[in-house]
Amino acid sequence: GESVGLHLPTLSVQEGDNSIINCAYSNSASDYFIWYKQESGKGPQFIIDIRSNMDKRQGQRVTVLLNKTVKHLSLQIAATQPGDSAVYFCAEILYNTDKLIFGTGTRLQVFP
Amino acid sequence: DAGVIQSPRHEVTEMGQEVTLRCKPISGHNSLFWYRQTMMRGLELLIYFNNNVPIDDSGMPEDRFSAKMPNASFSTLKIQPSEPRDSAVYFCASSPPLQPQHFGDGTRLSIL
Numbered sequence: 668g669e670s671v672g673l674h675l676p677t678l679s680v681q682e683g684d685n686s687i688i689n690c691a692y693s694n695s696a697s698d699y700f701i702w703y704k705q706e707s708g709k710g711p712q713f714i715i716d717i718r719s720n721m722d723k724r725q726g727q728r729v730t731v732l733l734n735k736t737v738k739h740l741s742l743q744i745a746a747t748q749p750g751d752s753a754v755y756f757c758a759e760i761l762y763n764t765d766k767l768i769f770g771t772g773t774r775l776q777v778f779p
Numbered sequence: 780d781a782g783v784i785q786s787p788r789h790e791v792t793e794m795g796q797e798v799t800l801r802c803k804p805i806s807g808h809n810s811l812f813w814y815r816q817t818m819m820r821g822l823e824l825l826i827y828f829n830n831n832v833p834i835d836d837s838g839m840p841e842d843r844f845s846a847k848m849p850n851a852s853f854s855t856l857k858i859q860p861s862e863p864r865d866s867a868v869y870f871c872a873s874s875p876p877l878q879p880q881h882f883g884d885g886t887r888l889s890i891l
Contacts, residue, residue, distance in 0.1 A: 698873075701879050701880075703882075708884070709884050709885075710783075710870050710872070710882030710883050710884045711822070711870075711872075711882045712882070712884050713879045713880075713881065715793060716879055727808075756822070764827065764835075764875070765810050765827060765834070765877075766824060766827070766835065767824065768813070768824075769821060769822040771821055771823065
């Protein structure tokens, strides 16, 4: 299904290269951050999360970096594959709430 | 394990009609969320429940929208009367306390 606004930033990478998707969050009171992947016709799918007491967290082929000083979050995907093509959202959760605030998203296109 | 289940997957109806969207959260998750996704506004939180109790409905657009959670395994989002501007993809998500939300695959709603 449609995932994002009309002016969605797009990142195009070649298969096998590393991808870096960036996100600026808005609220300094946010203490929990999540990256989601959304494929066409599906709901957002959890990829990786990080709490504010950490700067880096690694998963399988993915790494999330958090810079609280400048309120910046990034998602690194190693050895990008065609199946990684999707829209990626960062989301922040305000301290002591369950409210997810989503960013506008970035479309990742992987070409052979 | 079954994920979040939403029904119907697609709904097309004429303006003025009542629309009811349904959600079955993941068993054991105590929080349930309703989101709306459009091209222009992205993903927006409409309302969320903790232990079947509505906690924050500040995202509900207007009185035409209502949501209920009669028990831990079922929630509805109702629009009455529906309008063309309500056309969107509506997602339900659920989560355990302080854990990432898991999304269903959404209901694509078209109001003619």
